[in-house]
Amino acid sequence: MSGDLERRYRRVLRLLPGWYREQWEQDMVAAFLDSWLTGDPEADQFIRKVAGPGWAEVASVAGLAVRLHLGGAGTARRFAWGQAIRRAVLAVTLVNAVRGLDGLVVTAWSRRLLGWLPAPPASMAPRSPGPFPPEVWYLVDYAWIVAFLLLVLRYYRTAQAVAALAIVPDLARVLYGQFTGKFLGPPTGPWALWVLLLLVPVLAMTAFRRDSPAAPRWPWLLALLANYLLVAVPLLALQATGNSAWLPDFSGLYCMLVALACLSHAPRALSRHSAGSGAWSLALILLAADAGAYRIFSIADYLHDPHLIAVSLTELLILAVAVMLVVPGAVRAQAATSAGPRQQQPQPG
């Protein structure tokens, strides 16, 4: 008979979240009783009647309960959000790397290094905005590709250092534009680009740690190639053939890419039987928040044009509808992490 001692201890364990008790309570009770009982039936009967968990034991359970309820370090909820942040950072770095690759190809093309192609139109001359010579921007383009590859190859701190250096010229460009009056409208768009697509990802790279689960290399490396071929090249072709009017601005393109990613993930997010989709749903929500915020701040660039404002608002609406489709997956992930990590079954041997 377990008696009052066990009942008193189980009462203390009610402080712990239900999912945790489900997984660990029996084990904790067994260990607690082991710490009290002697094996002598008479002595144990007496102990069971009069003893109870001391204040230090209650404090240790209370401390554990606080950590688990708040989703502290090492908990499943923290892990799911960490995974989501890492995936979102990789995705934004991928977007920047594709931009870098695009910039390098346009540069090579305009310098006639791609001999089999006709000369590009003058409108596609390599950019040299701001106070720096073009060579600085080539380095920035290279830097984002290198930062992405370093992240995928798990050189996290080096990737962060390279990306941190890469965002400095863009900061100088925004400041230069602001102080020289180069921007046509309010500078919220350029600032939003720098903060949301450059600074935030660099800071969030801190979420990559030596003990973080590695991102699968080949899918991410192939994603760089696929995004370049399927997104950047068609846009480049439209631009080169004089159809720039069909091109969305970068903010709109970012919104549409995230919306497409949400739509392609929606079947898994909506399926109750899909396992492991939670971190991706959370990552897509983070990306949608980033893209949506950038779209809202960059609308200021179009205050002079009601048509472009309408287009921007439509992009926002599409993004909002698409992200709603992945919310169930994120909600389920949160419920699952509240229900704790998957029970590990004892394995023989």
Add this chain to the structure above:
Amino acid sequence: MTGQAFYVLTALADGPRHGYGIVGEVAELSQGQVKLKIGSLYGVLERLAAGGLIEPDREEARDGRLRRYYRLTTDGRRALAGEAELRAATARVVRARLRLAGPQGAG
């Protein structure tokens, strides 16, 4: 790695142990300096299991109670070896500095 996690991993280095077995081994390893409460122990075990450093080994019934044994994983063994190296290197530096400071360093 926290001191408690280091002691728990060390307690499992020579074979699987159940919860109270770990408490006793940690107390012995630390010469009574570390007396884990059950709540603290299972906080550490949950973190180590979530990090893939330990895993359940088997369950045994005794006196009507089910005892679950835990063992180190390969990652856990590697992490423990790394931490032991780090602590040994730190201890060497401490001893060297104390020797350099000499007895007057104490005053």
